[in-house]
Amino acid sequence: MTLFKAKKPRIGHERVGYLLITPFYLFFLAIILLPGIIAVINSFTNYDLYKTYNFIGLDNYKALLIDPLFKKALLNTLIYSVLYIIPSMSLGLLLALLLSGEGRGSRIFRTGFYMPYIISMVCASTIWLWMFDPAAGFLNQILAAMGFEASTWLKDPALAMTCVVFVSLWKNLGYCMLINLSGIKGIPAYLYEAAEIDGANAFQRFKNITIPMLQPTTFFLFITTCISSFNVFEQVNVLTNGGPMNSTTTIVHQIYIRGFSEFKMGYASAISVVLMLIITLITAINFKYGNQGQDTNIG
Amino acid sequence: MKKNCSKISVLLVCLMLLGLLSGCGNGPASSGPQQEPLSKEEMVTTDSLEESKISDEPVTLSFIRAGTDEHAQAVYTELIEEYMEDHPNVTIEYQQYNYGAELETKLNTLYASGSAPDIVRAPISTIAQRAEMGQYAALDDYIDSWAGKDDIIQAAYDVGSYKDQRYGIAINIEASFLFYRKDHFIEAGLDPEKPPTTWEELHEYAEKLTVREGNSVVRSGFSIPVGQGHTVIIPFARQNGGQLVDIENNIPVFNEEQTAEALGYLASFNLDNLIIPFVNNQDQNPFELGKASMMIGTLSNYNTLLASDVEWIEHLMFAPMISRETRSGFGGCQIMFMSEESKHKEEAWDFIKFLFSDDSVKKLVADAGATPVKTGLADEFLESYPDIGPTYLDALTYCEGMPKVEWAALFEKYLNIAYEEAMYGQKDAQAALDDAMKQLEAEMAE
Numbered sequence: 239m240t241l242f243k244a245k246k247p248r249i250g251h252e253r254v255g256y257l258l259i260t261p262f263y264l265f266f267l268a269i270i271l272l273p274g275i276i277a278v279i280n281s282f283t284n285y286d287l288y289k290t291y292n293f294i295g296l297d298n299y300k301a302l303l304i305d306p307l308f309k310k311a312l313l314n315t316l317i318y319s320v321l322y323i324i325p326s327m328s329l330g331l332l333l334a335l336l337l338s339g340e341g342r343g344s345r346i347f348r349t350g351f352y353m354p355y356i357i358s359m360v361c362a363s364t365i366w367l368w369m370f371d372p373a374a375g376f377l378n379q380i381l382a383a384m385g386f387e388a389s390t391w392l393k394d395p396a397l398a399m400t401c402v403v404f405v406s407l408w409k410n411l412g413y414c415m416l417i418n419l420s421g422i423k424g425i426p427a428y429l430y431e432a433a434e435i436d437g438a439n440a441f442q443r444f445k446n447i448t449i450p451m452l453q454p455t456t457f458f459l460f461i462t463t464c465i466s467s468f469n470v471f472e473q474v475n476v477l478t479n480g481g482p483m484n485s486t487t488t489i490v491h492q493i494y495i496r497g498f499s500e501f502k503m504g505y506a507s508a509i510s511v512v513l514m515l516i517i518t519l520i521t522a523i524n525f526k527y528g529n530q531g532q533d534t535n536i537g
Numbered sequence: 538m539k540k541n542c543s544k545i546s547v548l549l550v551c552l553m554l555l556g557l558l559s560g561c562g563n564g565p566a567s568s569g570p571q572q573e574p575l576s577k578e579e580m581v582t583t584d585s586l587e588e589s590k591i592s593d594e595p596v597t598l599s600f601i602r603a604g605t606d607e608h609a610q611a612v613y614t615e616l617i618e619e620y621m622e623d624h625p626n627v628t629i630e631y632q633q634y635n636y637g638a639e640l641e642t643k644l645n646t647l648y649a650s651g652s653a654p655d656i657v658r659a660p661i662s663t664i665a666q667r668a669e670m671g672q673y674a675a676l677d678d679y680i681d682s683w684a685g686k687d688d689i690i691q692a693a694y695d696v697g698s699y700k701d702q703r704y705g706i707a708i709n710i711e712a713s714f715l716f717y718r719k720d721h722f723i724e725a726g727l728d729p730e731k732p733p734t735t736w737e738e739l740h741e742y743a744e745k746l747t748v749r750e751g752n753s754v755v756r757s758g759f760s761i762p763v764g765q766g767h768t769v770i771i772p773f774a775r776q777n778g779g780q781l782v783d784i785e786n787n788i789p790v791f792n793e794e795q796t797a798e799a800l801g802y803l804a805s806f807n808l809d810n811l812i813i814p815f816v817n818n819q820d821q822n823p824f825e826l827g828k829a830s831m832m833i834g835t836l837s838n839y840n841t842l843l844a845s846d847v848e849w850i851e852h853l854m855f856a857p858m859i860s861r862e863t864r865s866g867f868g869g870c871q872i873m874f875m876s877e878e879s880k881h882k883e884e885a886w887d888f889i890k891f892l893f894s895d896d897s898v899k900k901l902v903a904d905a906g907a908t909p910v911k912t913g914l915a916d917e918f919l920e921s922y923p924d925i926g927p928t929y930l931d932a933l934t935y936c937e938g939m940p941k942v943e944w945a946a947l948f949e950k951y952l953n954i955a956y957e958e959a960m961y962g963q964k965d966a967q968a969a970l971d972d973a974m975k976q977l978e979a980e981m982a983e
Contacts, residue, residue: 373821
């Protein structure tokens with residue numbers, strides 16, 4: 239016989255919980271979900287920002303398939319992503335390893351590397367625009383002082399994308415370093431001590447302890463870096479405006495140009511939907527094949 | 538003698554501004570039948586009537602200006618403050634944007650979202666499209682009842698007209714011509730009193746004036762942009778007899794032989810490694826940084842140089858634009874428009890009238906290098922700009938602006954694509970223009 243009768247769970251009992259999360263969901267609905275749905279609907283129209291709004295079926299998507307500029311933007315975005323993701327993740331990890339100590343120097347360098355991340359991308363890009371200036375830029379002055387020939391940097395179609403990637407790396411490296419650093423700090427010290435006692439050298443400790451223990455961090459960084467790479471816009475808009483000869487135009491840059499400069503909001507919405515599908519696909523693949531749930535036995 | 542010169546120059550200004558008109562659009566629109574000048578009493582009555590329509594309630598006007606020149610910004614800010622002091626119930630929110638995509642994007646967004654600016658100072662290229670879309674308000678009724686309307690030069694009305702309606706009044710008419718450095722000419726063994734006058738001379742001078750370190754150009758002979766170069770190709774095409782746009786049939790024709798030859802000629806400056814690359818409206822012209830010997834400039838450029846206090850200003854000289862079959866330069870018109878959607882049209886019009894008052898125009902002429910758009914101010918203009926003034930006034934006679942067509946923005950876009958492709962040698966000039974033409978026609982057909 240039970241002394242206390244267990245309270246029967248009632249539907250609606252979690253009212254306070256729902257109340258507390260309501261503001262977030264209202265925000266999500268109004269600012270993220272609704273505009274997303276509207277963009278999908280607009281992608282089937284010839285909406286021109288003003289009066290024209292007719293359903294045209296899949297015409298925008300058909301036009302995308304034969305649009306050389308969209309293909310160029312897609313290719314450029316992929317090139318940017320490859321050039322950005324691999325160095326940012328590997329250099330971020332390297333910096334985190336180098337600066338994981340607690341000395342004063344480490345703290346100064348950590349702060350130094352993180353500083354660019356706190357300024358806006360537009361400001362950072364404007365600063366680098368001056369640095370890259372072929373006529374009076376700082377970089378060419380350094381090259382000249384060292385006896386090298388000046389470069390045309392952002393005005394060189396073969397070099398412009400590399401310059402854009404470099405600016406992104408310069409700005410965001412501190413963030414990758416910080417996330418990796420927090421992951422490294424979370425690895426129990428006794429694992430390294432035990433490995434040392436077992437005679438493992440530094441590389442073996444890195445390979446067999448640090449890398450596996452950092453997998454959740456690496457997974458998180460990879461996903462967020464992938465998404466930010468596919469959404470690259472500000473640095474492109476400020477540094478090159480997609481040029482020279484569209485060598486740096488990206489998907490989001492095309493969305494902006496088509497939507498707000500050329501009045502083709504329906505077409506721009508179709509590009510947005512394609513971008514959303516690409517990002518969803520990449521994220522799904524990451525979740526499927528990336529080891530996002532880390533259950534390394536450290537007991 | 539000097540007095541005679543001044544008189545002649547007053548006459549010249551009027552004639553020259555009228556000359557510019559031919560290039561700034563598809564012919565002058567009618568400004569209505571000429572009216573008899575109003576008597577003093579009539580003027581007072583008209584102005585009183587206008588004043589009575591203006592609300593005493595607090596009003597906020599938004600004013601967007603195309604252009605980011607610091608000098609002009611300072612003058613406009615000063616004028617706005619002055620106006621607000623005289624009209625305590627009026628607040629003017631002022632914003633400025635770069636020409637081209639930045640301005641177009643901002644205006645598109647504001648008009649689409651129902652937040653149209655009350656007053657816009659924009660270039661002539663915007664008039665046809667925005668008038669057709671009902672964004673700019675027709676000002677005929679306002680102008681007709683304005684006591685001071687006859688003090689404005691006719692060209693200022695004509696460039697702001699479209700399909701027989703006056704949508705704006707030009708507050709500045711820019712003209713471009715050759716800027717060059719006397720010291721560089723002497724250094725290169727060239728006579729600074731004999732600037733280049735033909736295409737061949739220009740190229741030859743540019744070669745002599747270009748300074749390289751190894752293969753890198755550290756000082757270009759003739760500074761032209763590698764991107765957004767429609768303001769360069771348009772005058773060179775016209776110099777070569779090119780038409781660019783068939784206004785009568787309302788179609789683009791910029792893949793004509795003359796334009797292709799002009800584009801090929803301009804591309805040779807980059808392909809022959811004679812320039813330091815820069816993009817118009819995005820980068821600073823190397824000439825302004827002391828890294829070029831010649832450029833095509835305007836009064837606005839001159840004011841920027843004065844403001845930046847460059848040490849070589851004394852070596853700066855001016856010459857008319859180059860000629861071939863004919864002489865031509867690019868002329869931009871800055872026009873004051875009012876939005877059709879504005880809820881405060883009377884107040885907006887009152888502010889526009891204030892900008893065209895004698896004091897405002899004098900200030901704009903003296904401090905911002907604006908054109909004297911009111912009759913009788915040419916003397917003051919020449920006093921303010923004794924060095925550059927005569928060349929500028931001369932340039933007004935041959936400078937032409939963007940074609941006044943509804944598809945001006947598309948025309949500019951595709952001409953710039955062709956320009957860039959040719960400048961970088963990706964395509965030869967004719968192929969670049971042909972491709973751009975096909976794309977423009979396809980987009981116009983849409």
